[in-house]
Amino acid sequence: MDFTLNEEQRMFRNMFRDFAAKEIAPRAEAMDHEETMPPDLLQKAANQGFLGATLPEDYFGAALDGVSYALLLEALGAASMSVAVSLATHVSLVAMSILEFGSDGQKEEWLPPMAAGEVVGGFALTEPDAGSDAASLQTRAVREGDEVVLDGVKAWVGNGGIAGLFLVFAREPEGISAFLVPKDSPGLTVGYREPTLGLRSVSFHTVYLEGCRVPAANRLGAPGSGWEIAQRAQDRFAIALAAAGVGVSADSVDVAAKFATERIQFDVPIGQKQAIQSYIAQSFIETEALRYAVYHAAWLTDQGDFSAEAPVVKALAARVARFVTNKMLQVLGGYGFMEDYPMARKYRDARALGIIGGPTELHDVRVAQRIFAAYDLPVAP
Amino acid sequence: MDFTFSPEHNALRRMIREFVENEVAPLAADLDKKHLVPRETMRKLGQLGLLGVCFPQKYGGAGAGETGYCILMEELGRVCTSTATNVGAHIGIGAMAIYLDGTEEQKRKYLTPLSRGEKIAAFGLTESNAGSDAANIRTRAVREGDSWILDGGKVYITNGGYADIVTVLALSDPALGVRGGVTAFIVETTWDGFKVAREEDKMGIRGTSTAELVFEELRVPHENVLGKVGEGFVSFMKTLDMGRLTLGAAGLGGAEAALDAAVYWAKTRKQFGVELAHKQSVQWMIANLATHIEALRSLVYRVAWMVDTGQPFTQLAAMVKMYGSEVGSMAIDLAMQIHGGLGYSRDFPIERAFRDARIAEIFEGTNEIQRIVIASNIFRELGVRVRP
Numbered sequence: 001m002d003f004t005l006n007e008e009q010r011m012f013r014n015m016f017r018d019f020a021a022k023e024i025a026p027r028a029e030a031m032d033h034e035e036t037m038p039p040d041l042l043q044k045a046a047n048q049g050f051l052g053a054t055l056p057e058d059y060f061g062a063a064l065d066g067v068s069y070a071l072l073l074e075a076l077g078a079a080s081m082s083v084a085v086s087l088a089t090h091v092s093l094v095a096m097s098i099l100e101f102g103s104d105g106q107k108e109e110w111l112p113p114m115a116a117g118e119v120v121g122g123f124a125l126t127e128p129d130a131g132s133d134a135a136s137l138q139t140r141a142v143r144e145g146d147e148v149v150l151d152g153v154k155a156w157v158g159n160g161g162i163a164g165l166f167l168v169f170a171r172e173p174e175g176i177s178a179f180l181v182p183k184d185s186p187g188l189t190v191g192y193r194e195p196t197l198g199l200r201s202v203s204f205h206t207v208y209l210e211g212c213r214v215p216a217a218n219r220l221g222a223p224g225s226g227w228e229i230a231q232r233a234q235d236r237f238a239i240a241l242a243a244a245g246v247g248v249s250a251d252s253v254d255v256a257a258k259f260a261t262e263r264i265q266f267d268v269p270i271g272q273k274q275a276i277q278s279y280i281a282q283s284f285i286e287t288e289a290l291r292y293a294v295y296h297a298a299w300l301t302d303q304g305d306f307s308a309e310a311p312v313v314k315a316l317a318a319r320v321a322r323f324v325t326n327k328m329l330q331v332l333g334g335y336g337f338m339e340d341y342p343m344a345r346k347y348r349d350a351r352a353l354g355i356i357g358g359p360t361e362l363h364d365v366r367v368a369q370r371i372f373a374a375y376d377l378p379v380a381p
Numbered sequence: 382m383d384f385t386f387s388p389e390h391n392a393l394r395r396m397i398r399e400f401v402e403n404e405v406a407p408l409a410a411d412l413d414k415k416h417l418v419p420r421e422t423m424r425k426l427g428q429l430g431l432l433g434v435c436f437p438q439k440y441g442g443a444g445a446g447e448t449g450y451c452i453l454m455e456e457l458g459r460v461c462t463s464t465a466t467n468v469g470a471h472i473g474i475g476a477m478a479i480y481l482d483g484t485e486e487q488k489r490k491y492l493t494p495l496s497r498g499e500k501i502a503a504f505g506l507t508e509s510n511a512g513s514d515a516a517n518i519r520t521r522a523v524r525e526g527d528s529w530i531l532d533g534g535k536v537y538i539t540n541g542g543y544a545d546i547v548t549v550l551a552l553s554d555p556a557l558g559v560r561g562g563v564t565a566f567i568v569e570t571t572w573d574g575f576k577v578a579r580e581e582d583k584m585g586i587r588g589t590s591t592a593e594l595v596f597e598e599l600r601v602p603h604e605n606v607l608g609k610v611g612e613g614f615v616s617f618m619k620t621l622d623m624g625r626l627t628l629g630a631a632g633l634g635g636a637e638a639a640l641d642a643a644v645y646w647a648k649t650r651k652q653f654g655v656e657l658a659h660k661q662s663v664q665w666m667i668a669n670l671a672t673h674i675e676a677l678r679s680l681v682y683r684v685a686w687m688v689d690t691g692q693p694f695t696q697l698a699a700m701v702k703m704y705g706s707e708v709g710s711m712a713i714d715l716a717m718q719i720h721g722g723l724g725y726s727r728d729f730p731i732e733r734a735f736r737d738a739r740i741a742e743i744f745e746g747t748n749e750i751q752r753i754v755i756a757s758n759i760f761r762e763l764g765v766r767v768r769p
Contacts, residue, residue, distance in 0.1 A: 126722075133653045156722050195727035197735060265514035266769045273769075275749050322714075329739070333512055333747055334537050337584050337740050344584040351735070354718060355725050361662045361718075381653045 003292070005067070012068045016075035019048060024079035031201045032345050037086055037162055042117050045087065052115025053091050055099060059111035070243035070298035074291075077247025081349035082201030084244035085356070089158040089202070090114065092236040094121025094167045097178070101221040101229050106180060110165060122163025123237075124154035124181075124207050125230055132362045132381070134176060134227050139209060141170035141177060143216060148179060150187070150212040158356075160190055160205025167220070167233075168209065174224030179214055187212030198348030199356075235310035237357050239297045245317030245353050246294050249287040249324040252346050256280055256328035259335070270331070279331055283324040290320045308370055311363035314353075318360045321350040384679075386448075393434075393449055397456045400429065409461035412588025413733050418543055419464050419588060420501075423471070427498015432472060436480055440488050441496030447623070447688035451630035451681055458634025458709075462737035463588025465631040470539035470589075471495065473624035474745070475502025478548040478565065481623070482608035482616045491546055491567060503544035504624075505535045505568070505594060506617055512537075513750050513769070516559040516614060520596065522551035522566065529553070529566065529606070531599040534578065539744070541592030542577050545570055549596070550613050557611065565613035567605040574599030585736030624745055625698040626688065629705025630681050632741055635734060636674050636705075636712035642731060643667060643716040650719075657719060666715050673708045680704065696758035703751040706741035713738045 005013065023044055031038065045051055048062075054069050055061025064072065069091075076084035095114045098106055113119040130136035139152025150170050157166065166181045166188070181188060191206040221229055257280055260271035270276050293316055297309035325347040329336035336343040354360045362381060369379040386394070404425060412419055426432050435450040436442030443449060450472065457465035476495040479487055479502075494500040511517040520533025531551055541547070547568045554562030568575060579593040608616040644667060647658040657663045684697045713735045717724035724731040742748045750769070757767035 129651075135654070136652075194722070197725050197727065197732045264510065265512060265517070267514075273749075275752070330742060330747070330749075333743055334507075337743055339582040339584055347739070348584065348736070351714075351717070352725060355721055359718065359721055361660070364662065 005071075009065070009068050009071065012064070013071045013075070015048075016072045017078075019045075019050075020075040020079035024076065024083055028080040028082075029340070029342060029345065031080065031082065033200075033339070035200045035203075037082065037201045037203065039162075041083070042120070042162075045083075046115070046117025049115070050087060051090060051117045051120075052095065052111070053087075055091075055095055055111055055115050059099070059107060060115040061111070062115075066239075066298040066301035067295055069301075070239070070246075070294055073240050073243035074247040074250070074294075077244030078251035079247075080201065081244055081248050081346070081352070082199050084247065085199055085241065085352075086159055086162075086202045088237055088240035088244065089123055090121040092240040093123040093158070093233045094165065096236055097167055097220065097229055097233045098180070100232065101178070101225070102180075103217075105217070106220065110180065114165070119164035120159055120162045122157050122159040122166045122207075123233070124157045124166045124168040125234075126154065126156045128153060128155045132358050134230075137169065137171055137176060139168070139170040141172045141179065143172075144213075146216050147213050148216050148219065150179065150181065150209040150214065152209050154207040154209070156194060156204045156356075157190075157207045158202060158204055160207055161193060161203030166207065168207075169226050169230055170209075172223050174222075176226035176230070177223050178220040178226040178229045180218040180220055181209075181212065181214050185212050185214055197351060198345065199352050200348075231307070234357060235307050236301065238310040238314035238363075239294065239301060239306065241353055241357050242290070242294045242313040242317035243298065245321040245350070246287065246291045248346050248350050249283065249290065249321050252325050252328040252343065252350075253280060253283050253287060255343060255346075256283075256331040259332050276331055279327040283327050286320045287324060290316055311358075311366040314357060315360045315363035315367065318354040318363075321353050325350040386452075390445065390448055390452060393443070393445055394452045394456065396429070397431065397453055400425075400431075401456050401460055405457065405464050406460040409463070409588070410730065410733065412461065412463050413737075414587075416587050418540075418590050419461075419467055420543065422464055423467060423501060424498045426468065427496070430496065432468065432498045433476070433492070433496020434472065436476070436492060436496055440480070441493040446685070447626065448682065448685040450627050451685045454627040454630040455634040455637075455681070458631035459638040460634075461588065462631065462635055462734065462741075463586045465634070466586050466589045466740075467540060469624065469627055469631060470504060471502045473627050474504035474620055475540065475544070475546070475548060477623050478504065478607060478616065478620040479567065481620055482565070483567075486604070487567060487607070495546065500545035501540055501543055503538050503540035503547045504617075504620070505538055505541075505547045505549035506621075507535060507537045508533070509536050513747055515617070516563075518550055518552060518563065520549065520551040521555075522553045522564055522601075524553070524603075525600075527603050529564075529601045529603065531566065531568070531574070531596040531601060534593065534595040536593045537581065537744070538592050538594055540590055541594050542580050542590030547575075547594065548607055548617075550617050553610060553613075559614040561611040563612075563614040564610050565607035565616050566601045567607050568596075568599065568601055572599060572601075584739065585733070586740055587736075621746060622695050622698050623688070625702035625751075626681070626684050626694070628741055628745055629677070629698075629701030630685075632705030632709035632738075633674070633677050633681050635709045635738055636670070636677065639709075639712035639716040639731075639734060640667070640670055640674060643670070643712075643719045646716075646719050646723075663719060666719070670708075670712055670715055673711065677701075677705055677708045696755055699746075699751040699754040699758075702741075702746065703748045703755070706738075706748060709738045709741055
């Protein structure tokens, strides 16, 4: 075992933190209020190689190892959860699915422009009546000659407003399949944008597929392999979200500790009050525990199978980030409730971790399934 | 023992609920989105006598006691935390200070129009360096003949942006400080030298005004001293005790509404072929919350009864405020979790209630201050002095 970052990882971490501090943090508040993801910010991220973070160099990616990618999301999440979630949608959900399951032609067509930030990926799995439950998926794919015709409605499509390419899941006779659907495909309409409590710079949209035609060659993987693709993508995404959760938690502790040092009440900095120390210490402890669980899961993404750890760290991250942002907001008192301080935004953003990428309760079920599998006890969701 | 409400209080609740459903609920989303205060609702509540619900009828009130006031706040808390907060700041701390310590003349002149909703009240205690440490105020009051001249300012004043009357705490004798050197004043906001300097942009309760007030050579006639000169701090702390309890009642209403929403959605929403209500993890969350709500309801109305029967209640009021706000937060978090993405969307009231609920753990004495109040009451009898 070795719990140190190697020299390259340390260098990356500094670079990521610099980028987040210089390019994101100063505008994070404004982006949240305006509910925008500035194109120039994405372009700057692309110029640094972040939009092809874990893609190989053959496709102009940055070829980051799993831990370095977690360090990137941690740094982004500290400055803006919206940027972290948008990037994780693009990289973990869409680009990495193409890399892992795509044909050579699909990879060559889509991965270089995705790494360059010319095409942003959007992920279209959820439907109005199908959240976490594959069996309820209604969107259909019908083959017509060399084409596939898609019909259905996708909800909460991440990056819906900025995506050039959607990874769409639809039902075929063989089961659920995944399709690469360019935004300009006939019959695809980007509809309603969800107004959200937090993550306000990530655009979540309804996407309508009405007789939407794509070449049959745009199927990702074999017919019926879509659920496997979706699971694998969501596991990668879960670890990425958890890494962003480390960032928002750690930064909240920093913000609160600084405030508690400066805020004088009863003649002393409130950081000298034991209750405040306890809030901050507990939050720090939970953040550290999460951090190393996430680095471990991130390291596993380079070893092959990470399906056991993904729900563990996502559930942990949801609970830790919720606890920490809540307690740190309390340290700031009235200032924490004001929208011109960053704590309220962090608090609103962190709440999403218990919901997006699957609810925490479902992660608990998956963990229980794995535990009870050793005893041959089936666990239904 | 008798755990039932009187017929009068039951009738009051029915009347309030009807009003709330017809007049408050339809406006709640807009108040939040457009950042408006419910001035018209306040006027209507005043016409019904509800803005003086706990004050005697001779001052325009309804004479329904603290129990009636808690019923009002619970019912408002069910549908609109912003409106409840406007009402709470108006009655529970703004007008309450005048009711508790005002002269007969002050009550006739100020409390009566406040009860009728013709005028709006705010409570001017907090300053930028005097939040939890309320004794650290710097606003100065200097006697000049028959008047006092106030200089300084207040922050985070609920209703501050549209109040007609603000009770203000100021340092009248810096040498004495809180022990005899702090005086409360009744200030009319039309007077020269009173300025609303800023409105806060808040995460929640966006249908309330939270304002920074500035006083520059603000001349207050001596007859507007509230209570005795030098005794303002004790007076304001007494007022806060009364307000605390009813915040717990608003939290109770919010928690009940959240539970109702969670239960409804759990029996409606299907995942994996069955309603969420069949999932044990969901059942447990709901069972836990329902238990907390029952405990909170009993505590709220027991303490209201203690107030109405003249028993000491300071420690229990702190418990109600603390527990009510924490159950309120727990409840809306659960409702959001059960609603999933819909709960996270601003198109549904869960999201607004989630943002609104969070302030109750902070304002009118943070929950940390409530714990200090509770601990100091417990330890005092043992001869241990608890300091903040």
